[in-house]
Structure formats: C-alpha cells, structure tokens
Amino acid sequence: MKTLILSCNTGEGHNSVARAIKEYYDGMGEACDIEDSLRFVSPKVSRLISKWHVRIYRYTPKLFDKGYNLLEDHPSLSGDRSAIHKLFATGSGKLTRFITENGYDSVICTHVISSTILTEAQRRYGLRLASTSLMITDYTCHPMAGDSGLDICFIPVSEIIDEFVEKGVPRDRIVVSGIPVRRAFFNKTDRAEAREKFGIPADCRHLLVMCGSMGCGSVRALVHKAAELLTEDGYMTVICGTNKKLYNELVSAYGARGNIRVLGFTREVDALMDTADLYLTKPGGISTTEAAAKHLPMVFVNAVAGCEDGNLRFFVEHGGAVTDNDIDALAKRCVSLLSDEEALRKMSDNLRRLGLSDGAKIIHDKMCESAEVCV
Numbered sequence: 001m002k003t004l005i006l007s008c009n010t011g012e013g014h015n016s017v018a019r020a021i022k023e024y025y026d027g028m029g030e031a032c033d034i035e036d037s038l039r040f041v042s043p044k045v046s047r048l049i050s051k052w053h054v055r056i057y058r059y060t061p062k063l064f065d066k067g068y069n070l071l072e073d074h075p076s077l078s079g080d081r082s083a084i085h086k087l088f089a090t091g092s093g094k095l096t097r098f099i100t101e102n103g104y105d106s107v108i109c110t111h112v113i114s115s116t117i118l119t120e121a122q123r124r125y126g127l128r129l130a131s132t133s134l135m136i137t138d139y140t141c142h143p144m145a146g147d148s149g150l151d152i153c154f155i156p157v158s159e160i161i162d163e164f165v166e167k168g169v170p171r172d173r174i175v176v177s178g179i180p181v182r183r184a185f186f187n188k189t190d191r192a193e194a195r196e197k198f199g200i201p202a203d204c205r206h207l208l209v210m211c212g213s214m215g216c217g218s219v220r221a222l223v224h225k226a227a228e229l230l231t232e233d234g235y236m237t238v239i240c241g242t243n244k245k246l247y248n249e250l251v252s253a254y255g256a257r258g259n260i261r262v263l264g265f266t267r268e269v270d271a272l273m274d275t276a277d278l279y280l281t282k283p284g285g286i287s288t289t290e291a292a293a294k295h296l297p298m299v300f301v302n303a304v305a306g307c308e309d310g311n312l313r314f315f316v317e318h319g320g321a322v323t324d325n326d327i328d329a330l331a332k333r334c335v336s337l338l339s340d341e342e343a344l345r346k347m348s349d350n351l352r353r354l355g356l357s358d359g360a361k362i363i364h365d366k367m368c369e370s371a372e373v374c375v
Contacts, residue, residue, distance in 0.1 A: 003025060148169070225332075278344065
C-alpha cells in the first residue's frame with residue numbers, strides 16, 4: 001500500500017506529526033510521502049497563508065485566539081458554503097490528479113485544511129481510496145473537524161470523544177491513537193551523558209524554554225524575569241525557533257552569562273529534553289506530547305490560546321503541568337519548581353501514568369485494517 005501524508009504549511013507541528021508517521025512507515029519498509037496540502041490550492045496561497053500565520057501567531061496571538069473562537073461560535077463561517085471552504089476546495093482537482101498519477105492507495109491528513117481538500121476531491125471528482133483519515137493534533141476538537149468526510153478521525157485521548165461527536169464526527173469513525181511523535185521522544189538518554197553532549201553542568205537545575213518553532217508569545221518577558229531570578233545552581237536554555245529577532249535580542253542580553261544559553265531553530269529538542277528538569281513552553285499539541293513522552297514536567301505560558309487551551313487544560317488537570325496568567329508569577333513558579341525535587345518527581349510520575357500511545361503505530365495498523373475492509 002502506498003500512502004500519502006497531507007500536511008499543512010501553517011507552523012511546524014503538523015509537519016512534525018507527518019514526519020513521525022512517515023518515520024514509522026519507513027521503518028516498516030512501506031512507501032510513504034509527505035506533501036503540503038496548500039500547494040494544491042496554489043504555491044502562492046501556501047506561502048501567503050504560512051507568512052501571515054507566522055506573523056499573527058508571533059506578534060498578535062490574541063487575534064489568532066479570537067479567530068479560532070469565532071469559528072467555534074459560528075460553524076457556518078467554515079461550512080460547505082463558506083468562502084474559507086470554497087478557497088480550500090479549489091485544490092481538490094489538482095490533488096485528485098496528483099493522487100491518481102502517483103498511485104496512492106491511502107491518505108492521512110494532519111490538518112483540517114488537508115482534510116477539507118481531500119474530502120472535496122472525493123465528493124467532486126469521485127476519488128476512491130482504500131483508506132483515508134484525519135489526525136487531530138490537539139487535545140480538543142477543532143471547529144472544522146465535523147466537516148471531514150474521511151473514513152477515520154484519529155484523536156489523542158478518549159476523554160475528548162464526546163467533543164467530536166457533538167461537532168458532528170460519527171462515533172464509529174473515531175479512533176483513539178495518541179498524537180504521533182518521533183521515536184526519539186520515547187527513548188531517554190542518561191541525563192549526565194546528555195548534559196555532557198551539550199556542555200551543560202552535571203549538577204545544575206536545568207530549565208528548558210521553548211515557545212514553538214516560531215518563537216511566539218510572552219517568551220521574551222518570561223526569559224528576562226527568569227534570568228533575574230535564576231539561582232547560582234540554575235541553568236537555562238532558550239530555544240527561539242525561527243524567530244531571528246528574538247534570538248539576536250537574547251544573545252545580546254545574555255550571551256555573556258555562563259548559565260544561560262540561547263539557541264535558534266534546532267532538531268535536537270529530544271536530546272535537550274533529556275538534559276532538563278523542567279520545560280517552559282506554550283501548550284502546543286506536539287510539544288506537550290513530546291515532553292509527556294519524556295515524562296518531563298511542564299510549565300505553560302498560554303501564548304496563543306485557541307485550540308491550545310485544550311492542551312493546557314488536559315495536562316494541568318492530569319498533574320503533569322502548571323500554569324499562571326501573570327508573567328512574574330509564572331517566572332517565579334519556574335524557578336521555585338526547579339529546586340523542588342519532590343514536586344518535579346510527582347509531575348513526572350503523573351505524565352508516566354498517562355501511558356500515551358505510540359500514535360504512528362496505531363495509525364499505520366488501523367489504516368491497513370481499514371484498507372483491507374474496503375478491498
């Protein structure tokens with residue numbers, strides 16, 4: 001079976017999930033490719049949406065939250081007759097030709113936009129596939145999930161099944177899979193060995209800070225406050241992602257500090273997590289799942305809200321994370337938690353008890369099972 005994964009050029013999280021699924025398929029020796037679904041609408045539209053998504057996400061996150069809530073409160077804005085739906089549906093013809101010409105048997109979507117385009121390809125052009133699915137990458141139901149006409153809707157945890165049913169997703173199409181993350185996050189390197197690799201003192205209390213691949217939210221103010229409060233045995237690594245302006249500012253401010261390291265975009269997040277005692281991050285669906293797989297306690301800055309509110313709520317309620325709306329209080333909480341080994345141990349144990357599933361394996365197995373039924 002030849003599989004296509006349709007990601008979306010709106011942030012790195014959906015691409016990370018796509019790569020995690022492909023990693024599993026590759027390990028099974030099965031053909032699997034990843035494509036940006038927006039390019040089937042047009043490369044220009046893909047670049048434009050990506051550009052403005054980054055800008056809004058990074059500089060005006062409250063606007064992102066308002067837009068998300070608007071879709072939740074008014075489903076017709078993204079329904080079959082909406083301008084949003086019509087725009088994305090224009091890519092269905094090109095997608096149909098691409099899938100047919102390349103002989104794909106099954107398609108996995110890691111974003112509701114991808115699902116919209118694929119659903120329209122099936123409706124308008126009679127595209128037939130052995131199995132199709134939408135992978136939800138947050139611990140809540142996206143407003144557009146109910147518009148999907150795909151065979152399977154993979155969701156992170158069973159607690160949110162009713163949310164999807166209420167939004168119109170048939171219960172018999174819902175499969176609890178967990179969110180796929182790369183195998184590296186299920187493996188743990190000895191802390192001393194990991195710290196030696198990055199030149200981090202073996203006996204320090206290490207705070208790892210990352211607010212998304214785009215470096216958004218209140219990370220600037222948080223880092224400045226945490227830097228003031230950091231004790232002599234404390235160490236802080238800040239990952240700025242693709243936000244070069246933030247990176248340059250923090251390097252200028254803290255480049256001479258021996259206990260603060262500033263990094264740009266990195267693909268070694270899994271290894272850096274093995275060096276950390278505590279993880280300060282925005283509650284993105286992927287970053288939280290990666291940390292949970294490492295049993296790494298988290299502190300959340302609610303930078304964007306929207307769909308991330310569900311992620312924050314899930315991990316706070318299960319005792320694997322804490323949060324605060326006040327920046328000063330949040331920074332103080334980070335620094336105090338660093339020295340509280342018992343609290344960190346309990347948070348880590350709570351994450352371990354979640355027993356998050358190997359999402360990529362479950363998706364692979366269920367897609368194969370679905371394809372066999374179709375045949």
